[in-house]
Amino acid sequence: MNRRIGSTALKRLMTEYKELTTNPPEGITAGPITEDDFFTWEALIPGPDDTPYEGGVFSATLTFPKDYPLSPPVMKFTCPMFHPNVYADGTVCISILHPPGDDPNMYEHASERWSPVQSVEKILLSVVSMLAEPNDESGANVEASKMWREDRKKFDEVVRANTLRALGL
Amino acid sequence: MRFAIFGCLSTALTIAVVANAWAQRGQFFTACIHLTRSSASLMILLNMGLYITILLGRALQRLFFGQLRALEVEHLYERSWFAVTETCLAMTIFRDEFDIRFIILFGLLLLVKIFHWIVQDRVEFMEQAPNPSVGWHVRMQTITAILAAIDLAMIVYAVQYTRTRGPSMMIIFGFEYTILLSLVLSTFVKYLLHSYDLRRDRPWEEKSMYIFYVDLMHDFEKLVTYFCFFGIVVYYYSLPLHIVRDLYMTLRSFIHRCRDLIQYRRATANMNERYPDATPEELSATDRVCIICREEMDIAGNNVVPAAPVNNGQPRAGAGGRVPAAGGPRPIAHPDTPKKLYCGHIFHFHCLRSWLERQQSCPTCRRSVLEQPSAAAAQQAAGRPPAGGAPGNAVNDFQAFWQQHQQLFAGGVLHAAPGVNTPGPSVQPQANGGATAANPIRTLMGEPQNLPTSSIPDGMMFPITLTPLIPLTGAHSGQPQTIPPVLDHLSDEQLQSMEGRSREAMMERIRALQNIQHQLTGVITQLMQISQIIPPPSATPGAESGSGIGTSRSGDSDGAGVNAGAGSSSSSSAARDETVDKKGKGVAQES
Structure with a gap:
């Protein structure tokens, strides 16, 4: 696997990992699961304050393509997550994680989508702000979107219960 | 588990039906006639055939691919679903010729298709997988050869059948196998490209370009095949509803690819002159980090700024390491040369190139790189004051x-x-x-x-x-x-x-x-x-x-x-x- 040392993706991931460990954003941790595979990361994200996600710590995996940073990684929550922009299988649906070019949902501007300027840190920060402010226009989880729009109280309850489950309580 | 129950039931039913027929007739020939006359027993036999096909497919899959990944299984289900529904639509065209043979041929086609899809997924996965073993390569090559042979044989058979007996439902199979053959060939070329990339010590920057061309070719072949098929079926039968979706998808994909190609060619043609080298002053005005690879940009050692125009639109980036500063007859930009876009953002030459293959816009500000310099400058002048310190633009x-x-x-x-x-x-x-x-x-x-x-x-x-x-x-x-x-x-x-x-x-x-x-x-x-x-x-x-x-x-x-x-x-x-x-x-x- 020595040959891959030269690859842009690996070098950049190593740089980002170094930056994230030396200067981590508040509450967020992320890094490769094993040293052998730098293309699969695990991340822990805190639930933002003043939201039903408050107090929770959510785990997710980030899977990087070989042509990272030209293509975005895929982020998937590995804990139960009830959120309008997270699919039932945990995959996060935010615009900066969508590759540029073809717009599958036909509502995003090209400027909102992935570009090499983004980074793991920015993705994780975006996800934290996504937790605080769901975008109900792009409902990945229709049920959650509907509940968030129509019955916020119930939504908060469900999320709180979920947060507790995510913590294993 | 469910599959085992299904298998047991099918086997039991088949044995019961055959035993029943044997008991009633007592003779092989008459028993066969009895079986084929009764539609119930025919259904049971067909079900058994299906079971055996699945069993055979699984055995082959184990032999050639081992365990399938979750993504591959997902793809299989998705594609099989489309294949089945589309074939149902196809049957409406050839409803007069609908018989057992059609079902068998269709089953075979689906089986072959599934293997094509798996091979395709496997080859795509090569990019991400760790170094595959020799055995893996042998199996991949064998299955590719087998699939190509089957496709070819079926095409020949379909052509001969159509020639001797006129247009029939064999047309549909002929075309399906032609497309599959094109698919297996393009997959094989991709496999070769990936294999070559794996052998190299340095990453191969042009690979994505070649893969793009292979995809373009495949799309083109598919499109031509579809149009031929469309024409023939419309001429002899009626509108082939079942391929409308695929035809549309192929056409769209082909047009997109062509547009991408044109834009890409426009953006990367004469990249060396089109985008000026960043000067040390411009570079020091930034944080010197290429936003794409997050590495430092440096001008030192890259004194190969071309004095004469470079005819080759795509300099051999990364091909032979550093180009000597003295340069050959034709100076070529070093892949690490910092290049400036019209919008003022600076990137490594090779980073910029690989990004432009995907998107013809500045990674930082998303302004199109195809814009005319004066237009870009006008926008810049309107948007913000010209950068101070930079030598006279x-x-x-x-x-x-x-x-x-x-x-x-x-x-x-x-x-x-x-x-x-x-x-x-x-x-x-x-x-x-x-x-x-x-x-x-x-x-x-x-x-x-x-x-x-x-x-x-x-x-x-x-x-x-x-x-x-x-x-x-x-x-x-x-x-x-x-x-x-x-x-x-x-x-x-x-x-x-x-x-x-x-x-x-x-x-x-x-x-x-x-x-x-x-x-x-x-x-x-x-x-x-x-x-x-x-x-x-x-x-x-x-x-x-x-x-x-x-x-x-x-x-x-x-x-x-x-x-x-x-x-x-x-x-x-x-x-x-x-x-x-x-x-x-x-x-x-x-x-």
């Missing part, structure tokens, strides 16, 4: 100059008005009128080479009261006065440096044009002064001339007069230069 300078010019035009009318309303002693212009008039005329006729500058030294000789009338071309434009080059005395090198599409050449040309504009401005200013000083024939010279100047300066009629005097220049430029002139005089008066 000719385009920006020109834009700034132009804007200043126009501002002067807009503001000049207001600024000049008080100056005009307070004319100096009426004697002044008149007394010196002759001298001033003579001066510009002399400069016009005698020294055409340095028109604008000539007026300044000449002006020095005049009495100080004349300052309002001295055309200060240098002062009003806000540009340092440049002495226009003597164009016909340029050396060959200098002339060559003004050719081509490189940045230097453009700047040279713009400079020359700017000089011409200065000269024109100077000439027009002087002409205006002449026209102001020499009273119109109808007006009486003397005491009236002072007020005459005052009114004519603010009036439009004078602009027309100037226009006539200037002759060649348009009325708008004459009017603009008139106000510029006033501004100049205003400044001079203040001083």
